[in-house]
Every structure is written in structure tokens, then in C-alpha cells.
Amino acid sequence: MSQQGTGRPSPTIGRWSRRGVLGAAGVGALGAGAGVVAGRAGASADGGGAGELTYAFRGAHQAGVVTPVQEHLHFAAYDLVEGATREDLIALLQEWTAAAERLTRGQPVTEDGAVGGPLLAPPDDTGETLDLGAHGLTVTFGFGPSLFTGELGRRLGLTDRRPAALNRLPLFAFDLLEEPISDGDLCLQVCAEDPHVAVHAIRNLTRIAFGTAMIRWSQIGFGRTAATTRSQSTPRNLFGFKDGTANVMSDETEALERWVWVPDDAEPAWMAGGTYLVTRKIMMTIENWDRVSLDEQQKIMGRDKKEGAPLSGGGEFTEPDFTHVGADGEPLIPLDSHVRLSHPDANKGQRMLRRSYNFVDGNNPLGQLSAGLFFISFQRDPQQFIDIQNSLKADTLNEYIRHVGSALFAVPGGIRPGEWVGQFLFD
Amino acid sequence: MSQQGTGRPSPTIGRWSRRGVLGAAGVGALGAGAGVVAGRAGASADGGGAGELTYAFRGAHQAGVVTPVQEHLHFAAYDLVEGATREDLIALLQEWTAAAERLTRGQPVTEDGAVGGPLLAPPDDTGETLDLGAHGLTVTFGFGPSLFTGELGRRLGLTDRRPAALNRLPLFAFDLLEEPISDGDLCLQVCAEDPHVAVHAIRNLTRIAFGTAMIRWSQIGFGRTAATTRSQSTPRNLFGFKDGTANVMSDETEALERWVWVPDDAEPAWMAGGTYLVTRKIMMTIENWDRVSLDEQQKIMGRDKKEGAPLSGGGEFTEPDFTHVGADGEPLIPLDSHVRLSHPDANKGQRMLRRSYNFVDGNNPLGQLSAGLFFISFQRDPQQFIDIQNSLKADTLNEYIRHVGSALFAVPGGIRPGEWVGQFLFD
Numbered sequence: 001m002s003q004q005g006t007g008r009p010s011p012t013i014g015r016w017s018r019r020g021v022l023g024a025a026g027v028g029a030l031g032a033g034a035g036v037v038a039g040r041a042g043a044s045a046d047g048g049g050a051g052e053l054t055y056a057f058r059g060a061h062q063a064g065v066v067t068p069v070q071e072h073l074h075f076a077a078y079d080l081v082e083g084a085t086r087e088d089l090i091a092l093l094q095e096w097t098a099a100a101e102r103l104t105r106g107q108p109v110t111e112d113g114a115v116g117g118p119l120l121a122p123p124d125d126t127g128e129t130l131d132l133g134a135h136g137l138t139v140t141f142g143f144g145p146s147l148f149t150g151e152l153g154r155r156l157g158l159t160d161r162r163p164a165a166l167n168r169l170p171l172f173a174f175d176l177l178e179e180p181i182s183d184g185d186l187c188l189q190v191c192a193e194d195p196h197v198a199v200h201a202i203r204n205l206t207r208i209a210f211g212t213a214m215i216r217w218s219q220i221g222f223g224r225t226a227a228t229t230r231s232q233s234t235p236r237n238l239f240g241f242k243d244g245t246a247n248v249m250s251d252e253t254e255a256l257e258r259w260v261w262v263p264d265d266a267e268p269a270w271m272a273g274g275t276y277l278v279t280r281k282i283m284m285t286i287e288n289w290d291r292v293s294l295d296e297q298q299k300i301m302g303r304d305k306k307e308g309a310p311l312s313g314g315g316e317f318t319e320p321d322f323t324h325v326g327a328d329g330e331p332l333i334p335l336d337s338h339v340r341l342s343h344p345d346a347n348k349g350q351r352m353l354r355r356s357y358n359f360v361d362g363n364n365p366l367g368q369l370s371a372g373l374f375f376i377s378f379q380r381d382p383q384q385f386i387d388i389q390n391s392l393k394a395d396t397l398n399e400y401i402r403h404v405g406s407a408l409f410a411v412p413g414g415i416r417p418g419e420w421v422g423q424f425l426f427d
Numbered sequence: 428m429s430q431q432g433t434g435r436p437s438p439t440i441g442r443w444s445r446r447g448v449l450g451a452a453g454v455g456a457l458g459a460g461a462g463v464v465a466g467r468a469g470a471s472a473d474g475g476g477a478g479e480l481t482y483a484f485r486g487a488h489q490a491g492v493v494t495p496v497q498e499h500l501h502f503a504a505y506d507l508v509e510g511a512t513r514e515d516l517i518a519l520l521q522e523w524t525a526a527a528e529r530l531t532r533g534q535p536v537t538e539d540g541a542v543g544g545p546l547l548a549p550p551d552d553t554g555e556t557l558d559l560g561a562h563g564l565t566v567t568f569g570f571g572p573s574l575f576t577g578e579l580g581r582r583l584g585l586t587d588r589r590p591a592a593l594n595r596l597p598l599f600a601f602d603l604l605e606e607p608i609s610d611g612d613l614c615l616q617v618c619a620e621d622p623h624v625a626v627h628a629i630r631n632l633t634r635i636a637f638g639t640a641m642i643r644w645s646q647i648g649f650g651r652t653a654a655t656t657r658s659q660s661t662p663r664n665l666f667g668f669k670d671g672t673a674n675v676m677s678d679e680t681e682a683l684e685r686w687v688w689v690p691d692d693a694e695p696a697w698m699a700g701g702t703y704l705v706t707r708k709i710m711m712t713i714e715n716w717d718r719v720s721l722d723e724q725q726k727i728m729g730r731d732k733k734e735g736a737p738l739s740g741g742g743e744f745t746e747p748d749f750t751h752v753g754a755d756g757e758p759l760i761p762l763d764s765h766v767r768l769s770h771p772d773a774n775k776g777q778r779m780l781r782r783s784y785n786f787v788d789g790n791n792p793l794g795q796l797s798a799g800l801f802f803i804s805f806q807r808d809p810q811q812f813i814d815i816q817n818s819l820k821a822d823t824l825n826e827y828i829r830h831v832g833s834a835l836f837a838v839p840g841g842i843r844p845g846e847w848v849g850q851f852l853f854d
Contacts, residue, residue, distance in 0.1 A: 074787075076790075078794075114667055114732060114733075115721065115731075115732050115733040117721065118721075119720065119721050119722040120720050120721075120722055121720055121721065122717060122718050122719055122720055122721070123667075123717075123721050123724075123732070126665075126667050126713070126717055127663070127667025127668075127732055128663045128664065128665055128666070128667045129663075130663065130667070130732075130733070131660065131662075131663065180792070194650075195622075195649040195650060196649065196650040196785065199649075199665075199785075199787050199796075199798075202796075203713065203796060203798075206794070206796070207714070207717055214793070214794030215790045215794035215795075215796075216794070217789075217790065218789055218790045218796070219789070220787055220789070222622040222623065222626075223621075223622060223623040233558065235558075236554065236555045236556075236557065236558065237555065238553075238555055238626075239555070240541055240550075240553050240554025240555045240557070241554075286553070286630065287634070290549060290550075290553055290634055291549050292549055293546065293547050293548055293549055294542065294544065294545075294546050294547075294548070294549070294550050295546040295547055297550075304542075305541060305542050305550070305554055305557075306541075306542040306557070358623065358626075360501075360626050360647055361788065361789065362644075362645055362646070362647070362788065363503075363642045363644065363645045365607070366641070367505075367633070367641030367642035367643070368642075369626075369629075369630060369633070369642075369645070371626075371630075
């Protein structure tokens, strides 16, 4: 697989972040000439360092999938407005492509930008990131099932372009979904090392969509809870446990082909090099979790809290031994533990690339934090997610979580030079 | 004024952040031995650099006021639960002091922490920041008017300890306050360079309060919109303009004494070295703002968008010349502009120390971002804020903002060795 445009950092630009994001391959030279130790890199200010980090926008695959997971997320799902036509949608995708490519380079949405246009007109760009750089911004585009179905699908002439796999996700055990924060015709996953940069991108892309599409729901996330490169340390989720230890990594070429990227000979052809994006907004009843004993917490996860090692022994990256039995005759990794039920061994070997974020949306009237995990996974076939999620119905963790939002989007293949996103959908 | 404990970085620890936060005085050596250029510092990963930044918890004043403004905020206002006694409150303040001091050092809330306690008990610390450092965490404590008044004030025996200046803020012109996100008996302002660290602090301090106090409202903020040191660049708010150019800076010793710190001979004595904290949740109708011409935006602010220079000419830090008149005979800085009405010249010379943050709380059902400014100011007397806010009633900016939350808290003086926060309130 070509590494071009798969979200790898531009080779001449340093890759800075806070939690050892850096692989030696991605490390360039600091503008100021300071030396950098791989895995202990420096982030800098006022246009240097982190601000200057950019990822390629164009390539064989969209950015924001295997790209080293950035620290901040602003995700938005959009619905087309009533009466929007096929031509409106095409124009929007063209404008989004042009604007997103500029933003990805750390530029304002147009050449006029925030301050270069006519004084008597509203500026093209809202300007709040004028002094910041790209901060590793990626914009990933997706199409929801509803774009292809019903009256909308007919109006857009897309009824026969729907991938067979692109259906509304089924209702899973314990789902308590809220309609207004589920599904959507289109989506933008925006990730960056700076929250201001991510918010600016969603704000300006939403502004461009005015008259054609509007935000259906959106989600701010912080503190990646997954790694996609081996030089990124494994982060912790709000349960305090390391998350995503067994994620598909950006250097696992074979696993990416098998589990993440839609192959080039796929049907429909416009999905070649694409992937399917699942989002699940998972509320955590963290106050209840915090009253659970350390022992019970570890048994629920199937890992120890300190190191993230499986309860069968070893270190964080030791493969769990599900056959290992303790002195009491019980498996050391309980049958209803999260690691056992989510493990490929329990799911016909299936894997996904996860890219989830923590969120805190304020508090509820009881004074509890409205907090949780905004789960994001990418897979070649949505069935991978469906199978694994079904397997989790026996998971004891379900006592402490509540799935309230759910969505599936088809992420078309990479945008090559001269192309706009989703172009082949309209061929 | 002594600089001890006023939030200055510990001299042996480097001061890293993304937007040139660093003054040369605060720069130490990177653990890895890399050189650091002041104002272009490096932030590092896995426990180094930014993670290791700490501010002194104890001193003549509380931290989190003149401390260089961190990038992330988690603010929470608390109400005492029904039946909470004076002894309960004292115990809470003692426990909060001990836990906050540890968190400020990058330690878990107790020595047992997240993984060192008994296996069969819930861990003392929730553990999600086990692998992170302090990231410049500060915790600032405040007491609301309601703690001293009514039945609660009598039950706590605090009726006669209320500072005369500590009253509920008046209703200002255009206020559209929502009760559940205004006021509160207690508050914690938590700031850090990492959102995970800030959230972890509020979560664990809230957990400690269980049975005595509960969150009334809370707010996550990102991207500081003020600077308190001259080496910090002036950031932009969500209107795209530089904000806080004329802030009281941490090196303005006289101005701090005059406008921020309550003097040592103050009444009541427990407020000596303290300050008053105002919060205002200000929604911005950014979609409307974004449709305003650049010319009109600049006239509303009274500054140019690119540089932040006053419309009377010069650069960002040039003093506005309010007498300057254009060819049309009109003042270059309009009479109803924000910079004119908020300027000390229009407010009997009064100033405040501002420490506000951007927020985005998702979107409303119209697809507009629920975004704005979480305004925070510190002043020696709440009247400073009241006067300036009253002056702003003629501000054209009011067309694009909506104040929905409001609170005032008395921030007691610094916590010296062996003391706990607010101790002298109970003498």
C-alpha cells in the first residue's frame, strides 16, 4: 500500500505533541533549530512547532483515519435542507474540498480570508485562528445512509449508488438512542492538536454549507483515547483505564487492507480506497463507576488499572491468555470482561481502527458530569462493528455506560489532485 | 508585593506552552536536555515538558489569578446539600485543600491514589491522569453570597462574616440569565494546559464533596482569551478579534494592588490578599456576526481585525485616541464601540484582570453552534465590574451576544503553609 496521502506527516515538518505522538520517521527539524528527541518532542508557539504541523489532504485515502490521533475533535453531522438539489450537493462538496484543503495547510478558507477581502462585505473566514497554524488539522468526509434513500435519495439521483453495507446501524442491546444526536446525511470529522483550530474548521465549513446543509448534531472531544502509531502512548479513558491497546496501527499494512480500507475492486466503485465510519456517543455514569472497588473495576475491564496488562499476566502489550485459570478455578480474565468480549478471538478475528475521544458536556441537574466516550471506529465493512458490538451485550461494563448516539457513514476514498470529495459518486 | 505563591512557575521547572506563553524568567531546562528558546518553547510528552509544569499552591495569594493563563478551563459552582453543617463545610475545605495541593503537584488526590489502595475498595483517585503530569494545574476557590445569607448563612454561622461587597450581581441591561447556570455557594476555577487534567481535578474534587456539596453548574472552556504576562501573545475570541489587550498584567505590581488584590487591612479580615471573581456566560450569535461586514465588525469593536490596533491608528498596544475624528467628522473609534465603552477612560480609570475562555457546548436545534465567551474577571471590588458592565449597555456588540449566566464569588487570600482555604472565615 502506498503511504502517500494516508495522513502521514509531511516529511519536512516536525511532528509535535504532548503525549509522545512522535515516531522517529515523522520528526523533522524545529524551525528554531532546537534538537528533538523522538518520543519526547517539543511543541512550540506562535506559528512554530505544533502550529506548523500539517498532514497531506490528498492521496489514496482520506486523512484522519490512520493519521496519528490528534488531541482534539470537533465532529459534525449534517442534514441537507429541504429542497437541496443534486447540483447544490455537488457545489457544496466542491467548496468543502477547496476550503478543507486550505484549512489543512493552516490557511484561511479562501485567499481573501478573514481580513483580505472587501471592507464592506462579511469576511470569507471568521478569523479566530489567524495567528495559529494548522496544528495537524485533518478533515474527513462521510455520507450517511439517508443521503441515498427515500425521497432525498431519489431527488439527488443517488438511490442506486448506495453501498449495500450502508444501512442505519441496528438497535443494539441496551441502546437508549436519542434521535437528534444520531445519524445524518453527511459528516465531517475534524481533528487537530488545538481545539480552536478544530472548532474554526467546523464553523467555517458549516458556514459554507448555509442554504444546502445544516448541522444535525455535533460533538466536541478532547484527549484522544486511542493510538494509531506505535510511538503514541496508550491513553486512558474516563474510567481511568488504558484504551485501545490492541488498535489497528498505521504500520499494519496487511491489517489495514483486511480490516479498514475498502478494496479497489469494491462495489460501488466510488468507495474504492474508502472505509466506513461508526460513531457512538457513550455516556459513562462515572460517579457510579468511581464507587466500584479496584478489584471489580479490573475484573470488568479484564486488565489491571496501573499498566493495562491483561489479568492473565504480563505487560500492557502481552496478549491476553483467556484460558488461564486462578486458584479458585475461575478464569483470570472473567467471561464477561470487556477485553475478552471485544477481543478478536471472540469475534472471528475481526478488528477495527478506533479513534475515540473523551467528552464532558457540562453536568446534569443531579450535579453529575455529563461525560463519556465519543466512540469512533473505521472498518472496511460495518458488519465488523456490528458483530463486535453484539458480542459486548454480555459485557459487565454495560452497567456503567449508556449509548445515546449512533451513526454510520461511508467515507469515500482519497481525494487525488484535481478531484473533489465524493466526485465519483456522481459519475 | 512578594511574588511568592502568586502563581509564578517554580523556578526549576520549565514553562511550556503552545502560544508563546513563556517569559525568559519562567524557562527552565527540558528534562531531555534540549535547549529552549524563550517565547518559542517546546512542549513535550510522556511526563516531560508541559506535563511537569507546576505552579505553587501556597502563598500570599491564591494561584490561578495572575498565573499565566492556561489553555483549558473546567469551572464548577457548587451548592451545599440540604442539612450540610458548619463542620461539614470545614471538613470539605480541609479535604479540598489537601487534595488540590496534591493535584497541583501532579499527584493523585491521596497517597493511595488510583492504584495504591486496597483492592476491595473504590480507588481514592479516578486514575485517568495517572500517566500525565500537573500541566500547570491551578485550583482557585471562591465563596458565593448565598453561603452567608438566609437560612444557610445562619446554619453555617456565617451571617456576620459576609463582606459588604459580596452581593448577588445586579441584573444588567440585556441580561437573559438562566437561574440553573448562575450563582452558587462555592466555586472552583480549575485551569491547566491539558483538558484531561482540568476535568480530572473537578471530577475528583466533586467526588470529595459528595454528601456536603454538589455541582450546581459547570463550564468547560478552551483557548484562553486573555494574557496575564507580556510574553503571552494576545489571543482571539470567537468574534475573531484579539481580546484582552489592555488586561492587568502579572508584573503590574501597583495596578494589581489597586485593582485586583483586597488589601491586608480589609474588612472582613479573612479577605485580606483575596479578590472577587465574576463569571458571565456570554453566548455569541456567531452566525449573525459572521454576516456582518469587516468594516462594521471593526467599528463595533473599535479595533482592526488583523492586528488589533485601535481604529485611531498605530499597533495593537497603541493607546486608543478617542478624540481622533475622520474626514466625515465622526470619531474614528465610534461612540458605541466596545473598546471605547470598556476602556478605563470611560470607567473612572477602573480596570480588571480578565481570564476568560471560549466555549462551544454543541449546537442548537437550528444547527447553530452554542458558542461564546465564558467571561472571568478578578477585581478588588465587584463595583469595578458593575461599573464597566453598566457602561457597556450602549455597546453595539450587545446585538451579537446574550449573557445567560452570572455569578460572583469572594476568593479568600492565599493559603500559607499549614493553612486550609478559607480557614480565617471560621475564626
